Structures are given as structure tokens and as C-alpha cells.
Amino acid sequence: MVRAYQYASGVPSARTTVKRHPERGAYARDVIDAVLDEALVCHVGFALDEQPFVIPTIHARDGDVLYIHGSPGSRMLRNLRDGIDACVTVTLLDGLVLARSVYNHSMNYRSVVVVGRAREVTAPDEKLRAMRCVVEHVVPGRWDEARQPSETEIKATTILAVSLAEASAKIRTGPPVDDEGDLDLPVWAGVIPLALRSADPLPDCGVTAAPPRYATNYERRRA
Secondary structure (H helix, E strand, O other), X not given: OHHHHHHHOOOOOOOOOOOOOHHHEEOOHHHHHHHHHHOOOEEEEEEEOOEEEEEEEOEEEEOOEEEEEEOOOOHHHHHHOOOOEEEEEEEEEEEEEEOOXXXXXXXXXXXXXXXXXXXXXXXXXXXXXXXXXXXXXXXXOOOOOOOOOOHHHHHOOEEEEEEOOOEEEEEEOOOXXXXXXXXXXXXXXXXXXXXXXXXXXXXXXOOOXXXXXXXXXXXXXXX
């Protein structure tokens, strides 16, 4: 209850307080959710026998929960469901920031860190909803068009839920910050914007139907 209250009120926990460049920290729910919802890939960090691991995987948010899924044989999922501490991160790169000095070069980005322990999703209705969330997170509109998972496929999928009770965002925007003594240097400075863009969809062998609109106009919408 305490953690949920902290998260809802925008007050970070000790583990999620941004310490380096604290002015870039953001703790509002809508900011955190927007970054999680736009990102396609998360990285899950955990330690086993004093050996740290960081594994990239697909995620999806549903309210106050972040779902991650995979094969029951996944070492990451097998150990996380046993209740070890985890750290889930996502990063969106928005631009390269070029200052007049190489020392002050930077990047514009939006990132989120979530810490906590995962629980395994076993209830059939939540498990199916989580699978739908993952598909719709990656390609909105795809779930209703493609074949739904069979009972065998559902059983063959492990899904974990991580609470968003402890989460924070860190964001940098804007131009470079140069030292005053460098401002008159004859060097170009500014921002090179970056964005994820899709190319034309490539049909699989034997497909004769026209690609759906969500494939031809695919984009990650920024909130």
C-alpha cells in the first residue's frame, strides 16, 4: 500500500530517485506510462549467484502492471517468478546533441526504470489479456485479425507481471549546454533529431492480400 501511494502521488522511492542530474527526473504517472507505451523493447536486469544479467525482451503495460513474456524454458523468467529482485529499463533516443566542445556532447532521451519483484500470471483470463496487450503494444489492431492463441500455446507461454509501484523517468531535451568560453568558437552546434521509422511492409511467400493499414502506416506514436 505504501509503494502504491508513493507512485500515485508522484513521490519516488529511495531506489527510483534520480541522483545524477536530478533535474531530469520525472515521477508523474502519465510521463512514465507514455515512455513505457512508446518503447518496443525493455531490458530486464537481475542477478543469479552474484552474476548480473541484462536481457532484452518485449513488454506491454496494462494499467499499473508491466507484462513480460516468453518460453517456460527461459532462465530469466524461471528465476524472476521465484521472487528475486529485478530492474526493468526502457530508453527512447530522440536526438544527438552536438556541443561546441566534445566534452559537452550529449543525447536527448526519455527513459524509465522500474524496480520490484515479478509474479507469475496463471489465471487464464489475465494470461490471455496479457498476451493481447503484448501484441497490441507492438502492432495496434493486429490481435483481432490474426489467429487467437490455442490453449496449448497459452500453456506454453510464461507471463510475468511487474508492478509499477516503484518507477521513475529520466528525460533530457533541448539544445547543447556549452561553456561560456566556447560560445564564440567557429564550430557548428545543435541537435540531430532521431526517430524510429518503418519502411514498406514485405509480404510473406504466398500472401496475395494487400497489407493492412496498420502495416503500411506503422509508427510509434509519441504521447
